[in-house]
Amino acid sequence: MLQKKVCMLGAFAVGKTSLVRRYVDSIFSEKYTTTIGVKIDKKVVNIGEQELSLLLWDVYGEDNHQKVLPAYLRGMAGYLLVVDPTRPNTYKSALSLHDLVNNTLGPKPFVLVLNKSDLKDEWEADIAELQQLANVAVAVMETSAKTDSGVNEMFEALASALLPING
Amino acid sequence: MTNDLPLSVARYVKTLPVCSRAMAYLCLDNDNVVINRGGALEKCGMPSIEKGVLISEQLPAIAQLLPIGEKAVVLVNTQISTDTIIDLHLFADTIGQWVLIIDNTEAGLILQSEQQERLCNDIIKEKNTKNGGAR
Ligand SMILES: Nc1nc2c(ncn2[C@@H]2O[C@H](COP(=O)(O)OP(=O)(O)OP(=O)(O)O)[C@@H](O)[C@H]2O)c(=O)[nH]1
Numbered sequence: 001m002l003q004k005k006v007c008m009l010g011a012f013a014v015g016k017t018s019l020v021r022r023y024v025d026s027i028f029s030e031k032y033t034t035t036i037g038v039k040i041d042k043k044v045v046n047i048g049e050q051e052l053s054l055l056l057w058d059v060y061g062e063d064n065h066q067k068v069l070p071a072y073l074r075g076m077a078g079y080l081l082v083v084d085p086t087r088p089n090t091y092k093s094a095l096s097l098h099d100l101v102n103n104t105l106g107p108k109p110f111v112l113v114l115n116k117s118d119l120k121d122e123w124e125a126d127i128a129e130l131q132q133l134a135n136v137a138v139a140v141m142e143t144s145a146k147t148d149s150g151v152n153e154m155f156e157a158l159a160s161a162l163l164p165i166n167g
Numbered sequence: 168m169t170n171d172l173p174l175s176v177a178r179y180v181k182t183l184p185v186c187s188r189a190m191a192y193l194c195l196d197n198d199n200v201v202i203n204r205g206g207a208l209e210k211c212g213m214p215s216i217e218k219g220v221l222i223s224e225q226l227p228a229i230a231q232l233l234p235i236g237e238k239a240v241v242l243v244n245t246q247i248s249t250d251t252i253i254d255l256h257l258f259a260d261t262i263g264q265w266v267l268i269i270d271n272t273e274a275g276l277i278l279q280s281e282q283q284e285r286l287c288n289d290i291i292k293e294k295n296t297k298n299g300g301a302r
Pocket residue numbers: 010011012013014015016017018019029030031032033034035036059060061062115116117118119143144145146147286
């Protein structure tokens with residue numbers, strides 16, 4: 001079966017791990033447990049007639065003290081670039097991680113993910129700041145790991161972009 | 168794994184911090200088939216690696232990192248579907264492609280607690296700035 005490495009990239013605490021847990025184990029926790037290094041999970045996804053095994057690399061978030069090391073991106077086919085619109089600071093990390101990918105591997109397909117849509121009344125960041133990323137993303141999706149909104153769709157949107165042409 | 172070394176060297180190596188950590192290795196041929204394996208595989212969270220089988224069928228996460236070029240690849244604090252935290256070192260020589268696995272669970276858990284504390288503080292600071300800024 002076709003296997004593809006997909007990375008979860010974004011600032012700390014945007015919900016990368018929560019999105020993977022929701023997708024793989026159908027669970028959500030309010031408690032924040034930060035990721036160190038990377039945690040790798042696997043999930044098989046069916047797109048039309050095709051089966052694809054996604055290797056989900058849940059990488060630690062970027063913060064003021066540590067940048068994501070390019071070694072973790074090795075062999076990556078595509079990525080989910082996650083922001084938390086309740087925290088405008090997370091946009092900067094998304095932009096710098098997008099640059100990191102382009103500089104390390106060259107452009108790769110990605111879905112721009114606006115997570116925590118259950119807190120939409122607290123979304124305050126100016127989405128226009130993300131326009132530049134939205135223009136080059138294969139899709140822009142709103143998700144909530146908490147209420148399970150848009151999560152499967154987000155992974156499937158990326159998976160479709162990773163299938164061989166005519167998939 | 169230090170059996171082949173002169174006793175003095177082996178003794179010295181044993182004093183290095185890395186040596187108190189469990190280590191295991193895999194050796195792959197150029198078709199990415201496991202041709203050898205050994206060391207503390209169980210302690211490193213990968214008890215069932217078999218010889219003669221493609222790495223992509225056993226540890227697909229590692230298969231995605233191949234082939235290894237001239238430069239070694241190092242991935243610290245990696246968890247592959249287990250709670251064991253390992254450091255991965257991948258390098259190639261004339262014998263094959265080597266995957267060195269070093270258990271880092273103990274230090275990893277400490278790092279996790281430190282990072283947790285730091286980031287929780289950062290979130291509180293962010294919230295305070297936000298509320299202050301809104302007023
Ligand atoms: N309300 C709400 N909270 C969420 C959602 N997704 C994640 N969270 C919360 O946000 C916090 C951080 O979630 P994580 O999934 O650990 O974030 P992360 O991006 O993996 O963080 P790092 O590993 O530190 O980079 C946790 O308290 C989660 O419960 C969501 O969709 N809605």
